[in-house]
Amino acid sequence: MRALIAATTGLVLAFALVLTITAMGSPMGKTSPKPLLTTVPAHP
Amino acid sequence: MRRKASLILLALAVFFTALSPLLRWYAFPRLAKIPANQYQDMVLEAKNATLLDYGTMQAKTVPKVTIVQTLKGDVDAAKKIDKTAGRDVVVWDGLSYVQGPDGKMVSSIPERYIFDAHTQDPVHATGEMVDGDPVKRDGIEFKWPFLTQKRDYEYFDAQTRTTNPIHYKGTENFRGVKVYYFEQTIPWTKVPFPKTMPVKGITPESVAKTGTTRWYTTVRKFWVEPVTGAPVYGEELHKEELRGGTLLGDRDKVTAFAGDVKMREDYIKHTVALVKSNRTLVLLMVSYLPWGFLTLGLLLLALSLYLEARSRRPGDPASTEVQEPEPVNA
Structure with missing residues (x-):
């Protein structure tokens, strides 16, 4: 019984971690202020 | 004590083993x-x-x-x-x-x-x-x-x-x-x-x-x-x-x-370097971490089973669990 509880705890923690990380996602940030180029850049 | 350790190891083994496919098939496509x-x-x-x-x-x-x-x-x-x-x-x-x-x-x-x-x-x-x-x-x-x-x-x-x-x-x-x-x-x-x-x-x-x-x-x-x-x-x-x-x-x-x-040549070099770096990040999610977690999970499971087996071995002094006194009821 205790083994089953331990295994379930591990499984729940794994799901909780992955669901939390994916729900948080990543911030979208802001549009770059740099313009669309009409000159040839000297380097990347 | 061994019993408790084997249970903790079992929980960790399940945690890492479950994390492996979850990371590859659930988290990666969303992240x-x-x-x-x-x-x-x-x-x-x-x-x-x-x-x-x-x-x-x-x-x-x-x-x-x-x-x-x-x-x-x-x-x-x-x-x-x-x-x-x-x-x-x-x-x-x-x-x-x-x-x-x-x-x-x-x-x-x-x-x-x-x-x-x-x-x-x-x-x-x-x-x-x-x-x-x-x-x-x-x-x-x-x-x-x-x-x-x-x-x-x-x-x-x-x-x-x-x-x-x-x-x-x-x-x-x-x-x-x-x-x-x-x-x-x-x-x-x-x-x-x-x-x-x-x-x-x-x-x-x-x-x-x-x-x-x-x-x-x-x-x-x-x-x-x-x-x-x-x-x-x-x-x-x-x-x-x-x-x-x-x-x-x-x-x-x-x-x-x-x-x-x-x-242009300088852009080729820049692009190749950038792609190599991004490739490592993607591989981390689709390969390195899932396989690493799976291996770790299996090792922890083996260790947990080993400790559990030792704790149950007859005649092993470590297997002798201290019995807590039963409460006395009137």
């Missing part, structure tokens, strides 16, 4: 995406190209034609479309600016490309366009999906405004990176004149009145790093002609542009 605020530029060159002199209407060979391509993510537009589309979207505003050997503009074609941030599938929304013309893309453009497969893809051609297959032609090694080589041929097709013409006073409408039409063909080649789906190198055998009409006098056609367009 791997093109950032909405991405900005990138690319310089391509066509050396010893043929270019039309609109002053004399004669084609001539020039030492170099340069194409500057910029892609800029519009975050606010992406947020708006996110809400209606119900998925993560990227809105790229692009500009293909072509410059002649004298530094003067040859053509300047803007476009707006809207696509799913995770799968790179096109998303249709107001504002999707090429050179001001509304378009509907049915395929990818500029970038392949993460974990690119060895198969043909549908690729959008901005000149003809059509989507056509781009064929997988084999696996190669490009500067130490394993890449998939894709090729697409667009046969001679009548295409619209750019809205911005190189000579002041000449507009697409004024040219159309002369009866002259613009035709284009290209062989498009991409070497794509399959884990990230990012092209590390690209080439185009690009030809444009003006045909018929009074603009050409007694000639049937004249070459407007012909050249082998290739990425």
Whole structure:
């Protein structure tokens, strides 16, 4: 019984971690202020 | 004590073993995406190209034609479309600016490309366009999906405004990176004149009145790093002609542009380095961590079972558990 509880705890923690990380996602940030180029850049 | 340790190890074993497929099949497809605020530029060159002199209407060979391509993510537009589309979207505003050997503009074609941030599938929304013309893309453009497969893809051609297959032609090694080589041929097709013409006073409408039409063909080649789906190198055998009409006098056609367009060397080096770095990040999620967690989970499980077996061995002093005294009930 205790083994089953331990295994379930591990499984729940794994799901909780992955669901939390994916729900948080990543911030979208802001549009770059740099313009669309009409000159040839000297380097990347 | 061993019993308690084996239970903790069992919980950890299940935790890491479950994390492995969850990371690969659940988290990765949701976390791997093109950032909405991405900005990138690319310089391509066509050396010893043929270019039309609109002053004399004669084609001539020039030492170099340069194409500057910029892609800029519009975050606010992406947020708006996110809400209606119900998925993560990227809105790229692009500009293909072509410059002649004298530094003067040859053509300047803007476009707006809207696509799913995770799968790179096109998303249709107001504002999707090429050179001001509304378009509907049915395929990818500029970038392949993460974990690119060895198969043909549908690729959008901005000149003809059509989507056509781009064929997988084999696996190669490009500067130490394993890449998939894709090729697409667009046969001679009548295409619209750019809205911005190189000579002041000449507009697409004024040219159309002369009866002259613009035709284009290209062989498009991409070497794509399959884990990230990012092209590390690209080439185009690009030809444009003006045909018929009074603009050409007694000639049937004249070459407007012909050249082998290739990425500039410093941009190739930069792109290869960037793709190598991004590749490691993607591999971390699809390979290194899932396999690592699975191995760790199995090792912990084995250790847990070992401790459990030892704790149950008869005659082993460690297996003798201290019995807590039973409460005495009256």
